[in-house]
Amino acid sequence: MDELKRMTDIEEIRQLKARYFRFLDTKDWEGFESLFSVDAILDMRSGRGDNLDPDAVIQGASAIRAFVSAAVQALVTVHHGHMPEIEITAPDVARAVWAMEDVLYAPEDSEMPFRSLHGYGHYHETYEKLAGRWAIKSLKLTRLVVHTT
Amino acid sequence: MDELKRMTDIEEIRQLKARYFRFLDTKDWEGFESLFSVDAILDMRSGRGDNLDPDAVIQGASAIRAFVSAAVQALVTVHHGHMPEIEITAPDVARAVWAMEDVLYAPEDSEMPFRSLHGYGHYHETYEKLAGRWAIKSLKLTRLVVHTT
Amino acid sequence: MDELKRMTDIEEIRQLKARYFRFLDTKDWEGFESLFSVDAILDMRSGRGDNLDPDAVIQGASAIRAFVSAAVQALVTVHHGHMPEIEITAPDVARAVWAMEDVLYAPEDSEMPFRSLHGYGHYHETYEKLAGRWAIKSLKLTRLVVHTT
Numbered sequence: 001m002d003e004l005k006r007m008t009d010i011e012e013i014r015q016l017k018a019r020y021f022r023f024l025d026t027k028d029w030e031g032f033e034s035l036f037s038v039d040a041i042l043d044m045r046s047g048r049g050d051n052l053d054p055d056a057v058i059q060g061a062s063a064i065r066a067f068v069s070a071a072v073q074a075l076v077t078v079h080h081g082h083m084p085e086i087e088i089t090a091p092d093v094a095r096a097v098w099a100m101e102d103v104l105y106a107p108e109d110s111e112m113p114f115r116s117l118h119g120y121g122h123y124h125e126t127y128e129k130l131a132g133r134w135a136i137k138s139l140k141l142t143r144l145v146v147h148t149t
Numbered sequence: 150m151d152e153l154k155r156m157t158d159i160e161e162i163r164q165l166k167a168r169y170f171r172f173l174d175t176k177d178w179e180g181f182e183s184l185f186s187v188d189a190i191l192d193m194r195s196g197r198g199d200n201l202d203p204d205a206v207i208q209g210a211s212a213i214r215a216f217v218s219a220a221v222q223a224l225v226t227v228h229h230g231h232m233p234e235i236e237i238t239a240p241d242v243a244r245a246v247w248a249m250e251d252v253l254y255a256p257e258d259s260e261m262p263f264r265s266l267h268g269y270g271h272y273h274e275t276y277e278k279l280a281g282r283w284a285i286k287s288l289k290l291t292r293l294v295v296h297t298t
Numbered sequence: 299m300d301e302l303k304r305m306t307d308i309e310e311i312r313q314l315k316a317r318y319f320r321f322l323d324t325k326d327w328e329g330f331e332s333l334f335s336v337d338a339i340l341d342m343r344s345g346r347g348d349n350l351d352p353d354a355v356i357q358g359a360s361a362i363r364a365f366v367s368a369a370v371q372a373l374v375t376v377h378h379g380h381m382p383e384i385e386i387t388a389p390d391v392a393r394a395v396w397a398m399e400d401v402l403y404a405p406e407d408s409e410m411p412f413r414s415l416h417g418y419g420h421y422h423e424t425y426e427k428l429a430g431r432w433a434i435k436s437l438k439l440t441r442l443v444v445h446t447t
């Protein structure tokens with residue numbers, strides 16, 4: 001594979017995921033939806049401990065937007081990604097593991113099962129390049145630990 | 150634009166910002182000042198919650214050094230940056246958004262309004278390359294949340 | 299030096315260190331050992347505040363694996379690295395500084411001197427490329443601050 005192409009693909013995927021975090025935490029839901037393939041899959045089944053349905057497997061960019069925005073719209077959230085292992089597995093196809101940390105704060109009058117949540121884990125993702133633009137094709141969250149107050 | 154040049158510029162800006170954090174937290178103020186353009190602007194007006202003047206807009210590398218070193222010299226500080234979205238907008242001109250986290254600890258006998266501060270937000274920055282070296286031209290901090298004890 | 303080679307070397311070292319963190323926190327000790335040169339050195343003498351021997355200087359990939367796995371096997375650990383300053387100093391030779399954060403949780407019935415530990419600091423590392431693969435040749439940890447409960 002062309003090494004320069006591989007480097008620019010990796011950088012584009014890094015920036016795709018950077019927008020994922022920024023749009024999520026600043027609640028730019030139109031931007032957020034645009035980062036996913038139309039038929040993308042969000043698998044939160046191992047993302048235990050937060051306020052999401054533990055059986056949640058969501059399909060489709062618009063369903064992912066609806067699901068995630070409903071889950072966090074009332075919260076202050078901080079999601080950070082670290083140390084990506086991005087592998088271009090074929091032209092316009094890639095996968096990655098990211099370390100992650102999230103911090104969520106529920107409002108005073110919230111019916112959430114926590115006031116604050118602080119968790120750590122990994123995102124396991126796949127990507128595809130469509131019409132010249134990388135998109136998230138699948139995202140699966142696994143957890144190392146979650147603390148709530 | 151030459152793609153390899155773009156990749157090396159992005160890497161140089163990543164390492165410029167890495168030195169920003171390391172020099173800040175290890176209190177290497179001469180190194181810190183050297184990272185800024187002579188007429189750089191530091192805009193902390195949205196960096197609410199910490200011990201800085203909420204109206205602070207500081208101009209000039211030496212004034213930025215004086216302002217920041219005075220603010221944190223007595224504290225233990227940890228500043229981390231994440232997930233940069235670095236865009237080379239013209240030859241030798243760039244901008245970026247960085248996610249950030251900061252942790253500050255005031256000494257026991259401090260007159261600071263907090264004992265510890267833990268915050269999250271984003272840096273919005275511009276850069277210029279002068280005499281072959283990237284420098285920070287402007288830095289604006291926005292906050293997602295700040296907690297103090 | 300060839301700039302594209304330098305970019306791919308830097309990316310490979312980033313991913314080497316990403317595997318270091320992932321293997322450590324998921325306790326994949328065979329993978330962990332494989333990241334180090336046979337005669338690698340782990341210097342934890344400035345890594346004060348955690349549960350490691352403060353005089354620890356360990357030599358050899360298998361000794362490093364034995365030392366680290368014994369120290370953390372019973373704990374939940376999260377180690378994140380940030381903002382690497384990676385410098386290729388000669389063909390197949392490199393060094394880097396990484397900002398780091400670690401969070402350790404001891405089990406309820408543990409004899410550890412802490413229930414939880416939250417620390418920040420820097421890794422100072424060297425690398426060498428052997429048989430086409432980058433490996434960690436030395437790792438020294440310094441601390442900004444460590445808190446325990």
